[in-house]
Amino acid sequence: MGAIKSAPAAVLNEPVGSIRGGTSLVLSHIGKSFAAGAGVFLAVEDVSLTVSPGEFVAIVGASGCGKSTILRMIAGLETPDRGDIRAGGTPVAGTGLDRGLVFQEPRLMPWLTVEQNIALALQNVPWTAAQRSAVIEEHIELVGLNGFAQAFPRQLSGGMAQRVAIARGLVARPEILLLDEPFGALDALTKVRLQTELQRIWQAEAITMLLVTHDVEEAVFLADRVVVMSPRPGRITAIESVDLPRPRDRAAADFVTLKSSILAALGET
Amino acid sequence: MSGAAGHAIHAPRATSGGIVPRRVPRFVQPAWRNLLVGLLVPCALLTVWAAAGALDRLPALILPAPGAVLIALRDIIQSGDLGSALAISFLRLAEGFGLGALAGLAVGATMGLSRLGERIIRPTLMGFVQIPVLAWVPLLMIPFGIGETLKCISIGIAAFAPVAMNSFKGLRQVDPKLMEVGTLYRFSAAQRLRHILLPGALPSIFTGLRLGLTQAWQSLVVVELVASTNGIGYLAVMARQMFQLDQMLAVMLVIGVCGFALDKSLRSAEARLGRRFGGVAR
Amino acid sequence: MTAASRVNPLTGLILPVGLVAIWQIAAGTGAIDPTIWASPAAVLQQTRAALADGSLLADLAASLERDLAGLCLGIPVGLAAGTLLALSNLADRLFNPSLTAIRQVALFSWVPLISLWLGSDDTAKIAFVSYAVFFPVMLNTYQAVHGADQKLVEVGRMLCLSRIQMLRRIILPAALPGIATGVHLALIYGWLATIGAEYLFSAGPGIGSALMTGRAQFRMDMVIVGMAAIAVVGMTLNVAAGYGERRLLRSRGGAGA
Numbered sequence: 001m002g003a004i005k006s007a008p009a010a011v012l013n014e015p016v017g018s019i020r021g022g023t024s025l026v027l028s029h030i031g032k033s034f035a036a037g038a039g040v041f042l043a044v045e046d047v048s049l050t051v052s053p054g055e056f057v058a059i060v061g062a063s064g065c066g067k068s069t070i071l072r073m074i075a076g077l078e079t080p081d082r083g084d085i086r087a088g089g090t091p092v093a094g095t096g097l098d099r100g101l102v103f104q105e106p107r108l109m110p111w112l113t114v115e116q117n118i119a120l121a122l123q124n125v126p127w128t129a130a131q132r133s134a135v136i137e138e139h140i141e142l143v144g145l146n147g148f149a150q151a152f153p154r155q156l157s158g159g160m161a162q163r164v165a166i167a168r169g170l171v172a173r174p175e176i177l178l179l180d181e182p183f184g185a186l187d188a189l190t191k192v193r194l195q196t197e198l199q200r201i202w203q204a205e206a207i208t209m210l211l212v213t214h215d216v217e218e219a220v221f222l223a224d225r226v227v228v229m230s231p232r233p234g235r236i237t238a239i240e241s242v243d244l245p246r247p248r249d250r251a252a253a254d255f256v257t258l259k260s261s262i263l264a265a266l267g268e269t
Numbered sequence: 270m271s272g273a274a275g276h277a278i279h280a281p282r283a284t285s286g287g288i289v290p291r292r293v294p295r296f297v298q299p300a301w302r303n304l305l306v307g308l309l310v311p312c313a314l315l316t317v318w319a320a321a322g323a324l325d326r327l328p329a330l331i332l333p334a335p336g337a338v339l340i341a342l343r344d345i346i347q348s349g350d351l352g353s354a355l356a357i358s359f360l361r362l363a364e365g366f367g368l369g370a371l372a373g374l375a376v377g378a379t380m381g382l383s384r385l386g387e388r389i390i391r392p393t394l395m396g397f398v399q400i401p402v403l404a405w406v407p408l409l410m411i412p413f414g415i416g417e418t419l420k421c422i423s424i425g426i427a428a429f430a431p432v433a434m435n436s437f438k439g440l441r442q443v444d445p446k447l448m449e450v451g452t453l454y455r456f457s458a459a460q461r462l463r464h465i466l467l468p469g470a471l472p473s474i475f476t477g478l479r480l481g482l483t484q485a486w487q488s489l490v491v492v493e494l495v496a497s498t499n500g501i502g503y504l505a506v507m508a509r510q511m512f513q514l515d516q517m518l519a520v521m522l523v524i525g526v527c528g529f530a531l532d533k534s535l536r537s538a539e540a541r542l543g544r545r546f547g548g549v550a551r
Numbered sequence: 552m553t554a555a556s557r558v559n560p561l562t563g564l565i566l567p568v569g570l571v572a573i574w575q576i577a578a579g580t581g582a583i584d585p586t587i588w589a590s591p592a593a594v595l596q597q598t599r600a601a602l603a604d605g606s607l608l609a610d611l612a613a614s615l616e617r618d619l620a621g622l623c624l625g626i627p628v629g630l631a632a633g634t635l636l637a638l639s640n641l642a643d644r645l646f647n648p649s650l651t652a653i654r655q656v657a658l659f660s661w662v663p664l665i666s667l668w669l670g671s672d673d674t675a676k677i678a679f680v681s682y683a684v685f686f687p688v689m690l691n692t693y694q695a696v697h698g699a700d701q702k703l704v705e706v707g708r709m710l711c712l713s714r715i716q717m718l719r720r721i722i723l724p725a726a727l728p729g730i731a732t733g734v735h736l737a738l739i740y741g742w743l744a745t746i747g748a749e750y751l752f753s754a755g756p757g758i759g760s761a762l763m764t765g766r767a768q769f770r771m772d773m774v775i776v777g778m779a780a781i782a783v784v785g786m787t788l789n790v791a792a793g794y795g796e797r798r799l800l801r802s803r804g805g806a807g808a
Contacts, residue, residue, distance in 0.1 A: 075709060076708075077705060077708060077709070095708050095709050095710075095711050096711060097710075097711050100709070101709045103702070103705070103706070105702060107702050107703060107705070107706045109703060109706075109720075109721065109724065109725075110803060111724050111727075111803035120706075120710055120712075120720065121710045123710065123711075123712055123716055123720070124710075124711055124712070124713070124716075168710075172710075303644055306641075306644040306645060307644060307645070307647070307648030307649070308648070309645055310645050310646060310648075310649045311648075311649050311652070314649075330667070331667075331668065385562070388559075388562040388563060389562050389563065389565055389566055390566060391563065392563035392564070392566075392567070393563075393566040393567050393570075396567070396782075399782040399785055399786045399789075400778055400781065400782045400785075401742075401743050401746065401781065401782075401785065403743060403746050403747050403750065403759075404746065404762065404777070404778045404781045404782070405778070406750070407750075407762040407763055407765065407766035407774050407777075408766075408771065408774045408775065408778060410766050411587055411766055411769055411771050411774065412587045412588065486657060487657050487658060487659070490657040490658075490659050490660055491659045491747060494659055494660075494662060494663070494751060495750055495751065502660070505660060505663050506663060508663070509663035509666065509667060512667070514664075514667060517663055517664060517667070518664070520660075521656055521660050521661075521664065522656075524656055524657055524660045525652065525653075525655040525656035525657075525660075526655070528655045528656065528657055529652075529655040532655075
């Protein structure tokens with residue numbers, strides 16, 4: 001696997017269809033402030049985190065704890081005021097094809113079909129048309145949307161649209177997939193189903209995933225480690241390892257215990 | 270089964286007070302700077318224009334020097350021509366708008382409050398608005414000549430349609446949830462009208478009045494250009510006949526300022542009304 | 552509780568039929584002066600005559616030709632200006648205030664000036680129509696491009712789209728409905744300006760000119776026929792534009808996720 005540069009014109013050296021691993025992600029003493037009226041609001045204060053290649057890390061916290069801000073800084077949509085972010089050893093400077101992002105809303109282009117929406121991610125990837133169709137088809141299958149390639153977003157349910165967004169996030173073969181409360185807008189049943197899907201996809205793709213959520217159960221179900229953050233100012237208060245074997249049983253005693261202790265940690269703000 | 274062992278849970282540090290963040294765009298310009306940049310182009314053009322005039326490179330029939338325009342403006346102010354023209358025009362506007370707005374409110378209210386009224390009137394109204402105001406002028410000129418009646422009716426027609434449509438829609442679009450509250454408390458029709466319908470429709474009605482006034486103003490200008498012997502439009506026509514470009518441009522400037530003032534004041538009134546009466550039923 | 556009201560489509564006809572009937576009766580009994588007020592019968596007769604000798608259609612054709620020319624000039628310029636101002640912050644701050652100021656001057660006040668600069672023939676009329684069409688197109692395009700959903704733009708940033716790709720694949724498609732509205736308005740205002748231009752500039756073939764001729768000859772029947780023709784064309788343009796807008800929206804999948 002070749003190293004992937006963060007620059008927009010990333011050149012991907014692997015052949016289509018290979019199994020990939022993710023890269024590491026290192027945040028060192030990240031800080032970010034926003035102007036607010038007369039003063040300044042400290043959204044994120046001195047956050048440091050190391051994510052191993054292929055690891056699944058979840059960040060939980062109440063609103064305003066800066067978890068989305070951190071994700072956007074890793075994605076390159078915002079820049080930290082202090083500190084350093086490195087993806088696979090390379091400093092992060094702006095967006096890059098090595099990092100994919102799934103937003104809370106699917107954010108699909110209403111005028112493009114499912115297939116075209118996913119293809120949008122391949123605009124700047126130097127593959128042939130044949131390679132593109134192959135990888136798009138592969139990812140449509142990966143997210144379980146066989147047969148919907150020609151559908152328009154308005155014909156999809158919320159869960160299906162979000163799956164398309166996930167496929168779009170993965171199709172350019174990023175090293176890291178960032179997910180910003182991806183299931184927040186969905187009903188409980190769809191949410192559980194998609195969480196299972198996401199776990200399956202992660203195991204299939206074996207890339208690094210960083211999930212931001214306010215749903216502790218979701219975090220414990222999916223992640224290797226759960227980072228607990230608290231607001232005002234946003235900082236990490238705890239990091240819990242989830243050593244449970246997958247697939248995880250939400251009703252199991254150790255699952256519930258872990259979930260409770262994390263909820264307790266969240267409550268201490 | 271060995272579950273999760275004790276995990277180190279860091280105690281939270283003492284925190285500073287929280288303020289709700291407001292993301293400020295990176296390159297926010299102070300208002301005065303925006304004003305200066307906005308004035309750049311007109312100032313540059315004015316300079317070129319004035320220079321061309323000073324260098325005698327401007328044929329007076331195409332474009333008089335800016336100074337000449339200002340002098341012409343001063344002249345028509347001092348001679349009282351501008352004042353009397355504006356007085357006549359605004360009076361006309363008020364009469365025509367008043368007529369059209371009243372008719373519009375009456376029709377709009379009838380359609381909005383009575384389903385039968387809507388069914389009878391609406392198709393005709395839809396057809397009526399297809400005829401541009403301009404098209405009425407020659408028709409009205411046959412019986413009414415170029416007197417005040419013609420202008421009053423033309424301006425009234427222009428104001429009528431937006432007022433009628435917006436009043437109608439405003440009354441119909443009052444949040445049904447609010448109407449339900451009225452039903453819950455067994456409001457009579459009059460109570461419903463007074464406490465729910467009218468206040469709820471007020472922002473729309475005002476929008477209709479604003480749009481109607483804008484249309485009335487535009488029609489005033491046309492009518493005074495086509496068929497008038499006084500008023501601000503006529504001043505422009507006169508200047509045109511006598512090839513007095515400087516006066517014509519001065520009049521155009523005045524028309525622009527008047528239009529702007531009318532629109533601006535109505536918009537701010539509308540916004541205030543919207544804040545007072547608007548909002549969403551929770 | 553409420554009985555289903557039987558909506559009788561004929562209720563919509565009560566008013567117009569009633570008015571025309573009153574009109575015909577008034578004309579027939581001489582309650583209104585026949586030398587001034589034409590009767591519905593006279594109008595019908597004139598319609599037939601104008602259609603038969605082809606004058607109505609010739610007039611309409613002349614007007615529509617000018618309308619089209621004005622649209623072809625004003626719409627592209629409006630599109631370009633709106634897009635430029637929406638995309639370039641600098642251009643926006645430089646030109647928007649000046650354009651807003653110019654827009655304050657009532658449309659028809661420009662006619663005397665244009666007649667002095669360009670004379671009174673077709674050139675002047677077409678120039679006026681182009682001007683009338685420019686602002687609706689420019690404003691709607693500006694709003695549509697400027698207001699392109701920022702959430703979708705962020706997706707473009709995540710996918711590392713270049714500036715041109717962003718424009719082509721996200722911003723312009725997202726702005727298309729708003730732009731279509733601008734063109735719709737352009738059709739309406741363009742037709743209005745065409746008619747008005749014919750009143751105010753010199754005579755020449757055209758439906759507006761026919762109206763003025765009818766007025767000069769105190770032929771109200773001619774005037775009414777002209778008015779009806781103007782209304783019919785205006786309505787057709789409106790309906791066609793609305794239809795086009797809906798088709799556009801449908802082919803794009805409508806409002807999506």
